[in-house]
Structures are given as structure tokens and as C-alpha cells.
Amino acid sequence: MSAVRDLILIAFVLGGLLGASQIPKFIQEYEQRLGGARDETTRLLSGFKAIARRSGQTLSTYAARLAEDRDTSVGGTGKEIQGLVRRNKTLSNHSESLTASHRLLKPFFVAQDGDREIVAATWGAFHYTLTLDHEFGLVGLVIGWLIHATISALIGLLAPRERYRMPRPRR
Numbered sequence: 001m002s003a004v005r006d007l008i009l010i011a012f013v014l015g016g017l018l019g020a021s022q023i024p025k026f027i028q029e030y031e032q033r034l035g036g037a038r039d040e041t042t043r044l045l046s047g048f049k050a051i052a053r054r055s056g057q058t059l060s061t062y063a064a065r066l067a068e069d070r071d072t073s074v075g076g077t078g079k080e081i082q083g084l085v086r087r088n089k090t091l092s093n094h095s096e097s098l099t100a101s102h103r104l105l106k107p108f109f110v111a112q113d114g115d116r117e118i119v120a121a122t123w124g125a126f127h128y129t130l131t132l133d134h135e136f137g138l139v140g141l142v143i144g145w146l147i148h149a150t151i152s153a154l155i156g157l158l159a160p161r162e163r164y165r166m167p168r169p170r171r
Contacts, residue, residue, distance in 0.1 A: 020140020
């Protein structure tokens, strides 16, 4: 039984080590997609800014004027521009905050404040690799050990071992 428990411990520890070592690659791919999305919204807005400038307006007044138009296609374009402005600002703020955060805290930042659409796209295209990251690997190793210890303790509480009893001496 001890050998099985040791093998399970090794599986949890190695699983934690290898699993946590994937996190930096995922975060890097997320940051690349985030930057690409921000650059794309910036590019789209620059075209609308040029149109607004030619008509002697700022982008915000141009978009508001379009959004208020009774024609649904023109009004929809104005609302779309306003949405792009908000999205660009959100992506830019998120990118700056992510860049400024500590390497070990980035996964928590992405989990809490990450753009769900970009996280989902990154996860959909993510491929596991056999890379080992010493910082995240150590964290994963400790987490794997803690999970094993917790499960072992729970099993011990739920199914206590029968204790060996010394035979009584004969009289």
C-alpha cells in the first residue's frame, strides 16, 4: 500500500510541476493576443479619426453625431465607433496593468481581470509543451504535494487503518 501511495504522490507532484510550468507560456500567448487586439482597435480608430478630422470634428463628437442619427445604419456605425473607443481603452489599460504586474502575479491578474474573449481564444489555441519553469514549477510541485497530503488526510479520516494489536500472552 505504501508503494501505491508513493506513486500517487509522485504523480501529483510531477503533475503539479509540469502543469504549473505551462502557465508562463499561456500568459505570454495571452499578452500577444491582447496586444494584437489593442493594435487592431487602434488601427480601426485611426481611420475613423481621419474621417472625423476631415469633417472638422473630434472622434468623440463625430461618433456621437453618427450615433444620434435616425438612419439605423448610420446610428449603428456611431455606436460601433463608441464601442471601439471603449474597447481600445479597456485593452490598453489591461495591457499596461499586466505589463506592470510581477511575473508570478500575472496568472491571478488574467484570471480576475482578463478579457474573457481573448482568454478563451488563447485557451482554444494553446498547446502544451514539455517546458519547465523553475518558479512556476516549484509552486506547482508544492501545490501537488499539498493536494496529495490533503487527500491522504481525508482518506485517513474517512477510512482509518485497523491498528495492529499485539497478541495477548497465554496464561
